[in-house]
Amino acid sequence: MRHHSVAIALLLVCGLAFAEPEIVPVKIAVECVANPQCVFDGGNMRLEFTVTNIQAESISMPVAYIARRGPFIKLTDKKTKRSINVKTGIPDYALRSAMTILQPGESFKFHWTISPYEFEELPSRPIDASAAVTLIDMQGGDDAGPLRKYLGRTSFQITQ
């Protein structure tokens, strides 16, 4: 399945251009570990992500790299609309050498944690936030074949 990617405008502030990759959708699902309602209790919020190949052909993903780096998570306070980004881990590119082949319908899981101090940056009490999750993995480009952007999105709600 081929999707037309959206061209990203040249930034005056940053002065940067971004190549247009082929978007390859993946499915990402999230569960709050031992906490089906995703209630923030003042401690760490443990998450389990399941990434599934929804393509008709096999794909390769650097599972260990993704598990170490984590997804992008944006927490938005529903009342004030203030957003904060949950930090990802610093990339360890050595882990990209180990690619896992996912057949159509095949999945892998990884865990992530939102720390209590990250919730403290949201203004409203009790916590009432939406969490937007984005998983991105860029592969290829230059001599390594066409540039591809493996992209999955999901969201969930967090209350207190």
Add this chain to the structure above:
Amino acid sequence: MTKQNFKPIASSITSPRDNRQRKEVLVDVPACWDEDYEKEIYARASKYYHKYVLDGTEQDQHRHIRFKIYFQPKSSNKVIVEVRLRTEGGSMTITSEPLAMYQALGMQEVVEQGLDFWNKRFNIKIADPECKDSRCRSKVMEIEYRIVWIDMPVKDEFNDLQKPAKPGFYHSKMLVYQDKERESVGNGVLEISLNTNTYIAAHEYAHLLGIPDEYPDEDDGKCVRYVKPNGSMDAPIDLLVHKQKSSKDAGVMSTQYKFATAPRHAWSIAIEVQELLTSKLGRPITCDIIQLR
């Protein structure tokens, strides 16, 4: 004796007649910075850098940075950067047991090894153009980074994270977990695990001093621009593209196990020393960073 008794330096008359008549001439020499100063730092991260998202707008940097600087031309000829940390075992859930203190304390050595990365790396060059005393028009001092491990206060409510740290109180808690997916720094907290290595410790220590990540850590593409000691903005640091170890732009803040640094990684120190001296001496002082290795 009042200031009126003092003549400005270089304006004294030295004719032979005056020399025969006078017994002493009091000369007003601007105070040279030969006194030690110190300051608790409490600043928004935006004092040191600005982050921008794809649409060009600036992202709110609401995190606060706390550390202490010692300016010691007299006692050590160094600028000392101090971060006070209190070590605690972290609990993955509110009902689980925290990591045993002896294990958490064992990570102090790893975090201190991270300082070896930063020490002997930067000097600070201080200029005092209005000082007529040649001793202190320009001076170069070593920047020394250190961690002080403290136990106080036991209760967090006695340590107001919205203000500069009180003497003897910690700047940040260091929470050590058995195992956690990532290390991170937030308001008043440094989170690591038993798996944290020296490289990561050096990277996270930099965050405690207001140095940002230089890799894509958020999905809306952006760049980061450091504030220079002279107040202008540095060139944008690209956050759209991952920087592999082989990239010339890769460094300690962008790529794991890449140890390259740049003077911008000590600009937060230069900004604070500059501010401190300008305030203490009542005249403009400028600082810049020299990278040694």
